[in-house]
């Protein structure tokens with residue numbers, strides 16, 4: 001028995017409307033790397049064809065960007081299909097040894113903030129230009145790709161367990177610190193906490209949150225994902241909050257989806273930061289930031305959570321800030337969770353396309369709501385020799401609320 | 412056969428490179444069908460060429476080895492035109508998607524065959540132009556497929572079909588030659604013959620299309636009626652008054668239900684039918700016609716006008732997604748495509764209703780009302796094996812109805828494999844023979860998309876060296892051989 005629901009497959013009428021939205025179809029122009037083609041492959045498997053290396057390759061090549069979901073007139077739940085398919089691949093397909101080794105490495109590293117933090121030391125060493133030149137050629141390609149993405153390591157920031165609201169309190173919220181965000185973008189987390197506090201929220205930041213499970217879930221490791229999210233649920237429930245703000249798109253979309261496996265995270269309401277702030281309404285004063293910025297739609301915000309208007313509105317509310325649109329903005333930047341680790345070539349091509357489109361806007365600053373996208377696009381921009389700072393929406397808001405100058409955003 | 416395909420695969424790999432030749436059975440099967448999924452055949456081989464020369468080389472090899480081949484664009488065809496051959500080669504154009512030239516002064520664009528219909532418009536829009544034919548599948552269907560099917564769309568009532576917008580086509584002929592057919596060529600209109608030939612007269616490798624200036628003013632209105640009859644009367648009244656709207660489209664209650672389920676288009680509740688009327692042209696003309704149209708839609712219980720582009724897009728969204736949206740209200744369905752004279756619309760619609768009741772199948776109607784091009788969608792549950800057969804019969808009966816009323820078995824989706832069996836209902840043996848002779852003049856070996864259009868397999872008897880004995884026309888003195 002396959003774990004893929006044939007009824008979900010049946011919903012596809014083969015109209016092809018999803019093809020132009022799909023980044024891998026854009027890259028390679030072949031059916032097996034389009035949503036319609038992948039659904040055909042799933043159908044073949046459900047019909048009894050075992051998962052072949054070719055088949056697994058086309059599923060692995062799917063970014064899980066979900067661009068194909070909102071454009072489908074028949075309402076095909078490709079998000080569910082690919083999740084079930086990935087789990088099925090993990091269950092019934094034996095990957096070649098080197099692939100297995102790499103996956104083991106990634107899944108024993110990324111979802112564990114503490115292990116990730118341990119890496120900061122060696123990485124800081126690696127970022128020394130002389131050493132890097134000598135070591136890089138010795139690394140296997142995927143590890144080299146991984147190492148390229150790492151942002152400059154900056155001192156760690158320890159967040160307090162509670163950040164009190166400024167002025168009259170309007171809400172009490174929990175805040176998810178995330179794995180990658182916590183290890184490499186700690187300043188995004190502190191900006192998030194400050195913005196929430198300045199907007200009148202008590203922010204509860206329990207320690208030992210661990211991973212939310214998104215990384216595992218999007219790679220077909222459903223039980224591992226459930227373990228992580230259960231633990232997260234417990235931590236926040238014990239901290240006494242019922243709403244949690246998330247500032248990483250991938251974590252947010254995964255936590256919102258819910259699943260029968262993850263009971264303990266279920267009673268909590270998860271909100272993306274921008275969504276939460278829009279619902280709360282602006283209260284704190286916005287100081288001017290004379291900047292032109294482009295906002296990058298993270299797939300897991302735009303396609304998976306339908307959040308495109310809120311971050312734009314929040315940015316536009318900042319006096320002096322002009323917002324520009326990125327051409328072909330709906331196409332994935334190639335980051336997609338672990339994608340840039342497992343599919344470095346495709347990720348690189350998509351990153352280059354995105355960098356070229358971002359560059360064409362001529363802005364001073366790129367804003368993104370997801371750490372993975374920020375890493376990916378920043379590294380593509382620097383490959384292209386473009387000096388363009390990348391900031392999280394929270395950091396831009398933080399700068400405006402605190403009346404900092406544009407320099408605070410390195411712009 | 413396997414040997415022959417194996418040899419071809421090796422040759423093609425030499426010609427195109429290994430990542431442009433697909434031989435893995437699992438991959439091949441993803442190309443088993445186009446938008447009409449009832450017909451499926453896994454191709455013997457798939458090639459993904461990037462140049463006309465590569466296509467010519469592939470075709471030449473196919474001819475040499477007498478291997479059938481089929482062209483495929485985006486695979487959205489609804490008549491099985493791109494259905495592959497298990498013993499043949501599928502030539503896919505999806506990697507040929509460059510817009511080669513936008514010539515604003517000459518008002519034309521030159522594009523590769525895999526470029527999507529909408530991509531041409533997007534490339535031309537910054538210059539104030541667009542590509543007029545607009546099939547509902549425009550964001551995905553390829554211009555090569557459009558040429559092959561002579562595709563149309565909502566705006567073809569005023570602006571004409573693909574054939575009216577193609578100025579020239581570079582094609583690879585069925586003997587592997589690269590030639591250009593130009594509308595301005597003296598002599599026979601070979602370009603005219605090629606457009607609409609459903610991939611049987613060669614493969615388009617480059618197309619020059621006409622660009623149309625964006626109208627000064629566009630006005631879109633949505634009129635809701637109690638019934639399709641009332642809507643049909645309004646259509647006849649508008650056209651009868653000498654107005655040629657850019658588009659005049661109708662959807663019935665069931666089609667509206669599907670569109671609501673899919674894209675929440677929020678059409679007026681309780682409508683038995685809605686009409687979408689779009690007027691475009693110079694400002695004053697549009698204003699005058701608009702007043703007239705509102706008058707003529709006197710039976711409508713609600714009329715909405717799009718205030719801006721966003722509202723216009725919202726009105727169109729329901730219509731453009733209607734086919735695929737039916738997937739939301741029915742497990743399976745057949746998209747039918749037939750034409751009737753506009754004046755026969757009310758009667759034909761009433762008959763379709765009666766047939767629907769008789770066969771116990773729901774039928775949703777979406778159509779280009781202005782030119783009488785019907786798209787009845789026959790809904791059925793594919794879990795019930797008899798339901799499919801019943802739906803198929805009903806769908807055929809609707810075509811009979813169209814032919815009986817002096818219409819046609821296809822308006823824009825083509826004959827393909829799906830409707831070849833209906834051809835004799837519309838054409839006599841002599842008609843079919845004449846068409847077949849044209850085909851043989853291009854493709855004497857019958858290798859270029861064989862098994863499509865014609866009801867029974869035919870051979871090209873007139874090929875020199877194959878025919879034995881004297882041709883009957885020669886014998887009777889009506890023709891001579893030279």
Ligand SMILES: Cc1cc2nc3c(=O)[nH]c(=O)nc-3n(C[C@H](O)[C@H](O)[C@H](O)COP(=O)(O)OP(=O)(O)OC[C@H]3O[C@@H](n4cnc5c(N)ncnc54)[C@H](O)[C@@H]3O)c2cc1C
Pocket residue numbers: 014015016445446481482483484485486487488489491492493504524545546547548551552553554555556557558559560561562563564565609610611613614615616734735823824860
């Ligand atoms: C939801 C939906 C809505 C649709 N709406 C419309 C509509 O409003 N109007 C309309 O007219 N059609 C419509 N269609 C049908 C379809 O989109 C058109 O027939 C379209 O032109 C097919 O283009 P394609 O690239 O998908 O061609 P394919 O399906 O790949 O091929 C179609 C035919 O063209 C041939 N072909 C493809 N490329 C070439 C080439 N380069 N040279 C020669 N022959 C070639 C193939 O052999 C085949 O016979 C719709 C389809 C869907 C699924």
Ligand code: SF4
Pocket residue numbers: 011012013014015016017018019035036039071072073074075076735
């Ligand atoms: S748009 Fe939806 S129904 Fe159409 S091919 Fe893609 S997944 Fe299938």
Ligand code: SF4
Pocket residue numbers: 021022023024025034035038061062063064065066067068069078
């Ligand atoms: S999720 Fe993204 S990459 Fe995967 S099939 Fe859909 S559009 Fe393509």
